[in-house]
Amino acid sequence: MTSPEPIILVCVPATAPLCVEGATFDQVCSQCRQNVMLAPSGQRFLKEHPASSILCRQCYCPEPSDLPCGLTATSPGELRAEIASIRPNTWRHRN
Numbered sequence: 001m002t003s004p005e006p007i008i009l010v011c012v013p014a015t016a017p018l019c020v021e022g023a024t025f026d027q028v029c030s031q032c033r034q035n036v037m038l039a040p041s042g043q044r045f046l047k048e049h050p051a052s053s054i055l056c057r058q059c060y061c062p063e064p065s066d067l068p069c070g071l072t073a074t075s076p077g078e079l080r081a082e083i084a085s086i087r088p089n090t091w092r093h094r095n
Contacts, residue, residue: 006053009045009053009055010057011038011042013035013036014034014035014036014037015089016092017089018087018088018089019089019091020039020083020086021040021085022039023037023039024038024043027046029054029056031059036056038054041082
């Protein structure tokens with residue numbers, strides 16, 4: 001029997017210029033150890049899949065043009081609601 005594929009949750013760095021309402025900044029990239037921003041959908045995904053590895057976007061895919069499309073930790077409706085709540089990241093300079 002083969003082992004299941006590892007689950008990777010890709011997050012933006014906590015220093016990103018924008019964030020969504022309800023984001024947290026207390027998780028770190030499992031590779032480079034920088035703090036990352038976790039949207040509410042990512043927080044819920046992590047609770048449902050606690051064995052997931054967290055990677056920052058840079059460690060997951062150094063070239064943004066190579067990022068796979070269509071991979072999200074939530075439903076399209078919830079993703080639209082999170083996008084609608086985008087605001088300046090006031091925590092940016094604290095991270």
